[in-house]
Amino acid sequence: MAGExxxxxxxxxxxxxxxxxxxxxFYIDLMAPFQLSMVRLTVDLTELKARMDARGVDNAxxxxxxxxxxxxxxxxxxxxVVVAAGVPPNEIARxxxxxxxxxxxTEDNRRGAGDEQExxxxxxxxxxxxxxxxxxxxGKSSVAWTAFMTLRDHGTRTAFIDLRQIGFLGRxxxxxxxxxxxxxxxxxxxxxxxxxxxxxxxxxxxDSADQADIYRSALRETRLTWFRLIATESALTTRIRGRxxxxxxxxxxxxxxSDLDDAAAYxxxxxxxxxxxxxxxxxxxxxxxxxxxxxxxxAEQVLRGVR
Numbered sequence: 001m002a003g004e005x006x007x008x009x010x011x012x013x014x015x016x017x018x019x020x021x022x023x024x025x026f027y028i029d030l031m032a033p034f035q036l037s038m039v040r041l042t043v044d045l046t047e048l049k050a051r052m053d054a055r056g057v058d059n060a061x062x063x064x065x066x067x068x069x070x071x072x073x074x075x076x077x078x079x080x081v082v083v084a085a086g087v088p089p090n091e092i093a094r095x096x097x098x099x100x101x102x103x104x105x106t107e108d109n110r111r112g113a114g115d116e117q118e119x120x121x122x123x124x125x126x127x128x129x130x131x132x133x134x135x136x137x138x139g140k141s142s143v144a145w146t147a148f149m150t151l152r153d154h155g156t157r158t159a160f161i162d163l164r165q166i167g168f169l170g171r172x173x174x175x176x177x178x179x180x181x182x183x184x185x186x187x188x189x190x191x192x193x194x195x196x197x198x199x200x201x202x203x204x205x206x207d208s209a210d211q212a213d214i215y216r217s218a219l220r221e222t223r224l225t226w227f228r229l230i231a232t233e234s235a236l237t238t239r240i241r242g243r244x245x246x247x248x249x250x251x252x253x254x255x256x257x258s259d260l261d262d263a264a265a266y267x268x269x270x271x272x273x274x275x276x277x278x279x280x281x282x283x284x285x286x287x288x289x290x291x292x293x294x295x296x297x298x299a300e301q302v303l304r305g306v307r
Contacts, residue, residue, distance in 0.1 A: 001166075001187040002034050008180055010169055012097075018068070022075070037103035039096050040072060041084040125193030126221045132302060133206030134229035135272040135279075136257065137236040137243075139290045139298065143229065144203030147299040156199055159192035161185060163204025163215075176205050182218035189219060207279045226285045227302050230276050235291040237269040 005013050019027075019038070028036050043051070048069070052062055080099035084092050132144045141162070148160040166188065167181035168174060181204065189200055200222065206212050212226040231239070243257045260268060280287070288301045 001184050002031060004180060004183040004187070005169065006034075008169055008177070012100075020071070022071075037080075037100040039080045039082055039099045039103070041082055041092070041096070042072075043083065043085040045069070047085050123190040123194050124221055125190050125219075127193060127198035127200065127223075129189075129200035129202060129215075129219055129222050129224045130302060131206060131212060131215060131224055131226045132201075132203040132229060133212065133226060135205070135207055135236075135275045136268060137239040137272050138229040138231045138276070139239070139295060140203045140205070140229060142295045143290070143298045143302065144201060146295050147302050148201050150296075150299055150303060151199065151201070157197045158199045158201055159189065159197040160201050161188060161192075163202055163206070178206075178211050178214045182214045185215060186218040186220075189222065207275055209285065212285070228279065228285045228287045229298070230280070230287050230289050230291075231273075232289075232291045233269060233273040236272050237266060240269045240272070241265045 002013050013034075024038060027038075045066075048065065049062065052065055057065065080103055082092060082095045082099055130147070132140050132147070134140050144160070144162075148158060151158040163181045163185065164173065164176070166184040167177050169177060169180060185202070192200065200219075202215070206215070206226065207228070209226075212224070216224045216226075240257055240260070241262070257265070257268065288298050290298050293301075
């Protein structure tokens, strides 16, 4: 995955997540020959408790969070720490990059050519994949996540991957790059499969059969079913304007809709509808209309043939 980003011209690969500091050496070894720097974000306990409360974390969950905090505090003190409160996210990001830059020059994690890892036998996953695609505003992310949570509640071991978020490269994530996203997907899916997932749920801006075939080829033996969500122009306009005003969703990574003015929101909705119409004449994939259905109802349509 890191190698594919490097081939595409990326100089940095930014990965966020909860990481056990005790296994940092494992990640350093896994990422060879790339140089890996870890930066830890922190906030005081009052701020952290407020954020957990906003997420609906109960007392038992809060105790687990506190245990994680204590583990991090007791871990390697040489890891750069950035306080993630009191300033806008872009300033926190600037501080993270500055800290990682210093770490790159003080810690030599890069291996020489003679120390490269031995190639490991590749896993050839099978199973099934569901791809929920469509143009902006049709409800891809909401439907896909609801379907994933439904599968989880039914005990189906399922992997969830947002294609857009594994293909960010450039300002605001850069233009959609299906080849990059497919190459990254090909690296990620075997990891999920090896961990026990035999169903893969994907969502992303996949608008045509040709684009879907790029992911179908990347998944090889895994059978892919593509759903192209659609909506009326009126519904698209309402949703995109709602995203702009922040009523429907929190701002997502790579979201280019939240800063639109009224004129731009109407233009994007119109372009989305026209692209949808063009795709309809070149696609025989199932196309659930989300205009007047709840997210749960659309998710049930998608999953009808799975359970």
